[in-house]
Amino acid sequence: MEFKKFLKYLLFVVIVIGLGFLYSFSSARNLQKKIGEPVIEFSQGDNNFLTHSMVNKLLIQNEETIKNKAKSKVNLYGLENRVLKNPYVESAAVFLTVDGQLKTIIKQRTPVARIIEKNDSYYIDKQGVKVPLSANYSARVLLISGIQNDAQIKEILPLVSFILKDNFLQKEIVGIDKSDVNEYQFAVRSGDYKIDFGNLTEVDIKFKKLKAFYNKAFDDKTIQNYKAINLKYHNQVVCTK
Structure with missing residues (x-):
């Protein structure tokens, strides 16, 4: 009985060693295997x-x-x-x-806007990472001017995100211009007029006012009568003809 146990133990050891050898041989061959087309x-x-x-x-x-x-x-x-x-x-x-x-x-990276500077132009993605222009592809995104540094890119990102999340605003607003006093003006798709947005306070309220104004102005077809739409004043939209 002891001899049979010994044989079983010996057989087990031989199998383990054999499997280990086969695995090592297989691994060595696998590492030497040539790589095909990436x-x-x-x-x-x-x-x-x-x-x-x-x-x-x-x-x-x-x-x-x-x-x-x-x-x-x-x-x-x-x-x-x-x-x-x-x-x-x-x-x-x-x-x-x-x-x-x-x-x-x-x-x-997915560009969300194109920053236009005096001597440079580049895209930014939703994290504000700069993405160079490409000869292969021109993205149709918001055009932003007046931005001078990375801090101002970070400052404008929430505004860009708000616009892109709204289906109507995304189609209507095509450009943003930042002034030296940190106020913003929009260029729009529906006409030659500008939208004076002011600073970046009460963003959601200002856009609600704009949409309410649009509903009326588009309905009575008076939108093209205006040269500027001002959203800076509390609870009102001031228009210039």
Whole structure:
């Protein structure tokens, strides 16, 4: 009986060693497996700013393409960081699949406005991150002038967010101009008149006044009679013809 137990124990040890050897051999072969053509996916929307070929260039390692490299030679962390440094990329994941494909999933930044300065122009996303203009794509977004620094970008973001969340305002307001005294004026789609919004206090109340005025002005077709609509005064809309 003791001898049978010994044989069973010995057989168990041999099986464990054999499985360990097979696993090590398989892992070694897997690490030496060559990588095929990289697979690139763009999540949550179209690849407006970046193309597949542009991402492929970001995946170049030591001036060599990733294709046909051994899996063990690929620095996934370094590749992911390289992709994330691109100003059009909001998030990225670079990983190897079981069958040896290098896969990259990218979420691009979504511009919400275009800042126009005297000597520069760029987009900002919903976090206020600056996004350079692109030769591949021109986004139809709010045009904002009068912004001079990052603090002013942060200040105007809640106003931009409010406009974009409202279906009517998003279609109607096409431009925002900030004055030197921190007051804002809107350019609109429905006419050549301007909307004097004032400072960024009571934002929701001012927009409610504007919508109420619009309901009447569009209904009686008098909207084109005005050159300016002023929302700065409490409980009233003052119009200039």
